[in-house]
Amino acid sequence: MLFNSLDFAVFLPIVFFLYWFVFKNNLRSQNLLIVVVSYVFYGWWDWRFLALIAFSTLIDFLIGIELGKEGDKLKRRGLLIVSVLVNIGFLGFFKYYNFFLDNFTAAFSIAGMPIQVNSLNIILPVGISFYTFQTLSYSIDVYRRKLEPTRDWISFTAFVSFFPQLMAGPIERATNLLPQFYKKRVFDSSLAIDGLRQILWGLFKKMVIADNCAEYANLIFNNSSEYSGSMLVLGAFFFAFQIYGDFSGYSDIAIGTSRLFGFSLMQNFAFPYFSRDIAEFWRRWHMSLTTWFRDYVYIPLGGSRGSLYGKIRNTFIIFLVSGFWHGANWTFIVWGALNALYFLPSLISGKNRKNLNVPAEGSRLPSFKETVSILSTFMLTVFAWIFFRAENMTHAMSYIGGMFSEDLFSIPNFTNLKGAVTLLVLIAGFIIIEWKGRGGQYAISKFGIKRSRVFRWSMYLLIILAIDIFGNTSEEIEFIYFQF
Numbered sequence: 001m002l003f004n005s006l007d008f009a010v011f012l013p014i015v016f017f018l019y020w021f022v023f024k025n026n027l028r029s030q031n032l033l034i035v036v037v038s039y040v041f042y043g044w045w046d047w048r049f050l051a052l053i054a055f056s057t058l059i060d061f062l063i064g065i066e067l068g069k070e071g072d073k074l075k076r077r078g079l080l081i082v083s084v085l086v087n088i089g090f091l092g093f094f095k096y097y098n099f100f101l102d103n104f105t106a107a108f109s110i111a112g113m114p115i116q117v118n119s120l121n122i123i124l125p126v127g128i129s130f131y132t133f134q135t136l137s138y139s140i141d142v143y144r145r146k147l148e149p150t151r152d153w154i155s156f157t158a159f160v161s162f163f164p165q166l167m168a169g170p171i172e173r174a175t176n177l178l179p180q181f182y183k184k185r186v187f188d189s190s191l192a193i194d195g196l197r198q199i200l201w202g203l204f205k206k207m208v209i210a211d212n213c214a215e216y217a218n219l220i221f222n223n224s225s226e227y228s229g230s231m232l233v234l235g236a237f238f239f240a241f242q243i244y245g246d247f248s249g250y251s252d253i254a255i256g257t258s259r260l261f262g263f264s265l266m267q268n269f270a271f272p273y274f275s276r277d278i279a280e281f282w283r284r285w286h287m288s289l290t291t292w293f294r295d296y297v298y299i300p301l302g303g304s305r306g307s308l309y310g311k312i313r314n315t316f317i318i319f320l321v322s323g324f325w326h327g328a329n330w331t332f333i334v335w336g337a338l339n340a341l342y343f344l345p346s347l348i349s350g351k352n353r354k355n356l357n358v359p360a361e362g363s364r365l366p367s368f369k370e371t372v373s374i375l376s377t378f379m380l381t382v383f384a385w386i387f388f389r390a391e392n393m394t395h396a397m398s399y400i401g402g403m404f405s406e407d408l409f410s411i412p413n414f415t416n417l418k419g420a421v422t423l424l425v426l427i428a429g430f431i432i433i434e435w436k437g438r439g440g441q442y443a444i445s446k447f448g449i450k451r452s453r454v455f456r457w458s459m460y461l462l463i464i465l466a467i468d469i470f471g472n473t474s475e476e477i478e479f480i481y482f483q484f
Contacts, residue, residue, distance in 0.1 A: 001044040003253045004206055005476045011041070012257065019261055020187050027184050031158045034181075034261070038163035042127070045167075049125040052090065057160045059086050060135045061153060067142045068149035076143060083139040087132045094124050099328030126482050127167040129325060133292055135160050138174035140296055147175050155181035164257040168250050168481040170268040170288035177265070185262030194445070195259030197460075201444050202252030204463050206479070207471030209430055210245030212423050213238040214477070221389055224399045229408035232399060239389045240382045241427055244273065246480045247286070252442055271438045273381070273431075274359045276373035278342040279352040281381060289325070293318050304347075311347055316340045326388070327483070331396055335387040342380055358439050426470060 001007050015037045023029040043050050063083045070076050105115055138159075141147040150156050159178045165171075220227055220235030227235070251268035258265045268288050275281035282290050294303075301314045316337070323336020346352040359374065360366040366374060386403075390396035414420040437443035447459065 001041050002476050002478060003250065003257075004203060007044065011037075012260075016260055024187070027182075028154060030185065031154045031181050034158040034163070035154060035161060038158065038161040038166060041163040042161065042166055045126050046123070049128075052125055052128070053131060053161060054157075056087060056090065056132065056135055057157050059083065060139050060160075061150075061156050063139055064142045064149035064156075065151060067139070080139060080143045083136065087136050091128055091132045094122055094128060096328045097122060124483070130169045130171055131160055131166060133171045133289070134174075137171075137292065137296070138178065141174055147178075150178065152182070162258075162263075164254040164261075164263075165265060168247070168254075168479055169286075170251055170254065170266050171292055172265060172288065173292075177263070180263050188262065191259050191262070195256040197444060198252050198256030198259070198442050200256075200460060200463055201442055202249040202254075202256060203471075204467055205245040205249030205252065205430075207467050208245075208426060210242045210249060210480075211472050211477050212426065212470060213242035213245065216420065216423065217242050217389070221399070224395070224402055227402070228410050228413065229403050229405040230410045230412045231414075232403040233408070234412055236382050236386050236389075236403070238423075240273075240378075240385050241430075243385065243388070243480055244269075245430075250479045250481065255442075267441055271359075271434055271443075273378055274374055274435065274438055275377050276355045276359060276370060277346055277351075277377055278339065278380065279346045280355040281377060282339070282343070283356075289322070293322055297321060304352075308348065312344065315343055315347055319343070330393050331387045331390050334393065334396070335384055338384045338387065342384070361439070422470075426466075 001011060015033070019030055019033055023033055039050055042053065060083055063079050067076055067079050070079065138147070138156075142149045155178065158181050159172075159174065162172075162177070217235055217239040220231055221239065224232060224235070248269035255265045255268070266288055268286060270284040270287065272281050272284035275284055298314055298318045301317060302310050303314060304311050319336040319340035320333060321336070323332040323334070323339075326332045326335075343352070346354070360370055383400075386399055387393075387396045390399055412420075433447070434443045437445060437447055440446045444459070444463075447456075449456075
């Protein structure tokens with residue numbers, strides 16, 4: 001079930017009514033309702049994979065209980081290894097089996113010993129990369145004694161399968177989300193209104209910015225050999241806003257929907273395209289995944305402690321693993337390695353935590369130095385996105401080669417010039433709103449709060465009107481990160 005679908009527009013009010021008006025006085029019933037509707041929500045895509053998420057939930061629930069009872073270090077470590085092997089095993093099979101198989105057979109062919117091995121027609125379960133990491137965080141935190149194991153099966157199942165963020169995050173920590181299922185929730189109208197506001201902004205990002213950018217990005221990337229260098233640059237630019245609008249839009253809708261039910265999820269995007277260096281970009285982009293890798297992989301490896309070699313090694317490991325998490329393709333690994341290279345100058349100079357404040361804090365516009373830093377960081381990011389979007393390494397290299405051809409500075413030639421100009425105007429307006437709201441949890445979180453109700457509602461109606469006019473309301477377009 002997609003957030004931008006008629007099905008969800010009917011589903012959400014029904015769940016909201018049952019949650020607050022039918023089961024409002026019974027916490028256990030509310031949690032059970034969340035489990036049921038979450039499984040309905042997930043099963044709407046493919047009911048066959050419900051058993052997979054149920055099994056993963058059961059394994060980590062039981063392992064958590066055993067970790068709570070076991071005092072022997074070796075046995076506790078063994079229990080954690082079982083959790084990691086089961087979860088990563090499922091993820092590895094569904095996501096990476098054919099990738100490893102293809103590269104294994106290719107290696108033998110290069111060595112002059114060709115072998116025939118049949119690949120499998122494997123369907124990747126939506127959200128498996130997200131709920132796998134979410135349930136793993138529980139097992140690891142219980143192992144580290146940062147969290148008491150739960151014996152409340154319903155609450156734990158609700159935590160793993162919570163429908164707003166089940167498909168594409170944010171990847172919630174058990175230490176944050178799980179305790180919220182233990183506490184009685186009281187309806188807060190201000191929280192619900194804020195949630196609806198964030199849902200509206202998320203739909204705008206997805207349906208107006210991302211989906212329209214996708215039309216041009218797909219056209220240019222899928223036919224890159226036919227376009228000039230300037231058009232290829234615009235293709236990469238459009239994809240940069242497609243992936244940001246699509247993924248952060250999903251996160252906004254997920255976080256806003258959670259607020260309707262009295263839950264608080266972590267911020268997943270903090271205006272990353274206003275970052276002044278790559279280190280800041282990765283503190284602002286997909287924050288739930290970045291901090292997950294930091295806490296469960298980077299720091300255990302030694303983090304930024306120790307020798308310069310150790311720091312560089314750990315940085316490359318974390319970025320390569322992050323790239324591989326996104327998909328079974330060498331393009332994602334190169335994308336991760338390229339970002340690691342981008343990161344190195346800040347790490348070596350000790351300036352990787354230089355920009356921790358809001359860009360141009362206290363000012364309407366950035367300084368000249370900040371402007372240069374923001375634009376250069378954005379250009380590096382856009383270039384890296386080419387590998388992320390390309391079908392394979394050959395496609396990526398031919399795209400880059402075509403981009404830096406002699407017609408790089410030629411005038412772009414659009415078949416639908418009016419549509420392209422309209423989209424660029426929409427992106428410019430979107431950037432302005434994001435810039436004005438860069439100090440909030442999301443762009444319009446504080447927009448017009450100090451003004452009259454008429455002003456605020458006029459703004460909401462304009463956003464709804466923009467979605468109706470410029471959004472593709474006749475077609476339900478999937479979110480990009482469903483494939484990860």
